[in-house]
Amino acid sequence: MASICPVCGGKLGLLNREKSADGLICAGCSNFFFSKLGIRAAKQPTAALAEYWATLESRRRTFKETDSIFDRDALFVSIDKVNRLFYFGHRSGDKGPRMIYSFDEVAGYESDAPDDLTVTETKGGIGRAVIGAAVAGPVGAIVGASTAKTETRKGRIKESVSIHFALPLGESSLPTTVYPGGMTAFLKSCKVSHEKPQAAAPLAPSAADELLKFKQLLDMGAITEAEYNAKKSQLLGL
């Protein structure tokens, strides 16, 4: 019986082993993938788990914080812009090995934060924003509504965000969580920077999309019924 976990290299005993799709791994690894990523190790081949673990280990070694998103609360985000990595941390410390995400693994997010600050500024009307500013106290000159909102955002505004990741092991999502302000803008920057190369490969239109176009041409009278039917047979492979 092997006594070394093929994923993390840790001990693999009778009492702490779990199944992967095709072998045994340690309970620590199994827990890590499930609790941090929501991925069931039992459905993954050992080699895939081991490969991703090795990726994470190398991220843990290279990570150097260049930026962070934090406020007075416990949850913070540490970012390494050079290596394009980030992780979520808790001020009280974190248990177990760290999950470090790559910017390129961010597949999407939903956020209650406004896309554009100026949009929210007018939400409650200028009057309301100015009242907000007055309550905030004599921090600098109150020039107008926009000054007031920017001031609040820096210090106080929280953002509720759920994040979706596309990992080599599959899709993973973090449920809606309250993050310090700035989280959404950061995720946006991750997505934008990794969507660019993908834009180069356009998707082939589906047969249904194509057919719809020809149906529209038919309805417009641009093509005849016979031409439409011929195209239809061709597209549907009839």
Ligand SMILES: [Zn+2]
């Ligand atoms: Zn292990």
